[in-house]
Amino acid sequence: MPNIPSLQAVIFDVDGTLAETELAGHRVAFNRTFAEFGLDWNWTPELYGELLAVTGGKERVALYVKRYAPALPEQVNFNAWIARLHQRKSEIYSELVLARAIPLRPGIARLIRELKTNGIRLAVATTTTPSSLNSLIVANFGCEMGSLFEVIGAGDSVVNKKPAPDVYQWVMEQLDLPPEACLALEDSYPGLSAARTAGLPTLITVNGYTANDDFSGALSVISDLGEPDSPPRHIAGQPFAGTCIDLTQLRAWHQALLAEPLP
Ligand code: XBP
Ligand code: MG
Numbered sequence: 001m002p003n004i005p006s007l008q009a010v011i012f013d014v015d016g017t018l019a020e021t022e023l024a025g026h027r028v029a030f031n032r033t034f035a036e037f038g039l040d041w042n043w044t045p046e047l048y049g050e051l052l053a054v055t056g057g058k059e060r061v062a063l064y065v066k067r068y069a070p071a072l073p074e075q076v077n078f079n080a081w082i083a084r085l086h087q088r089k090s091e092i093y094s095e096l097v098l099a100r101a102i103p104l105r106p107g108i109a110r111l112i113r114e115l116k117t118n119g120i121r122l123a124v125a126t127t128t129t130p131s132s133l134n135s136l137i138v139a140n141f142g143c144e145m146g147s148l149f150e151v152i153g154a155g156d157s158v159v160n161k162k163p164a165p166d167v168y169q170w171v172m173e174q175l176d177l178p179p180e181a182c183l184a185l186e187d188s189y190p191g192l193s194a195a196r197t198a199g200l201p202t203l204i205t206v207n208g209y210t211a212n213d214d215f216s217g218a219l220s221v222i223s224d225l226g227e228p229d230s231p232p233r234h235i236a237g238q239p240f241a242g243t244c245i246d247l248t249q250l251r252a253w254h255q256a257l258l259a260e261p262l263p
Pocket of ligand 1: 013015016017022026039054056057074090125126127128129132162173183190
């Protein structure tokens with residue numbers, strides 16, 4: 001019998017996983033910021049989907065400028081200007097989520113509470129900023145992010161953002177746990193790549209922007225975590241038992257996977 005560690009921690013992605021924040025949250029905040037900065041840029045839902053190929057808001061603006069060469073205001077330092085723009089965008093995003101414009105995805109609040117009650121350690125690995133994450137948590141849980149998550153890898157915690165594995169590796173170092181004792185929850189190809197390269201078994205819940213991503217190597221791919229009266233749809237990988245994804249299911253997947261690892 002191989003020495004299989006039990007599931008000790010779940011590491012959550014944020015955007016697209018905890019909540020559908022991109023279309024009505026980050027995208028809208030970017031467009032409002034562009035208007036405030038006197039730019040005539042408009043990131044349509046389609047264009048934003050294309051720009052999601054790169055993670056991180058500052059990096060996304062830089063990709064847009066490189067790819068579409070829009071007229072830029074006179075400025076001395078491009079990176080400093082992007083940083084100011086992104087700072088303001090983050091403030092507007094927080095205002096949006098604190099107005100409860102962005103609810104959590106099905107099953108997220110239920111699973112987080114169940115994991116916490118049962119002593120599973122909780123962490124976050126995201127490319128968004130700590131302030132944006134905190135606003136989402138305050139709006140939906142009524143508490144600060146630090147009271148839910150023991151370790152938070154966010155924004156510029158690491159230099160190389162997803163799909164690089166760095167943020168997951170940093171989080172596991174802080175947890176002092178090996179990947180075999182953890183499970184990642186993601187929604188996108190860059191997120192899956194980051195988690196898998198870090199050695200983590202990864203559950204995917206898809207969303208409108210990521211439904212057609214390549215999720216080869218995921219433990220399981222499902223529509224969402226579901227609720228007891230509203231089961232998720234299984235898309236690929238390991239099937240689930242029961243009506244929604246709970247701790248019993250995560251433990252079952254984890255044990256089965258460790259006994260027979262993914263290729
Ligand atoms: C998703 C992202 C982020 C957000 C915006 O992050 O790619 O860039 O779109 O974040 P994840 P900021 O799924 O890893 O949580 O503008 O705050 O950088
Ligand atoms: Mg994501």
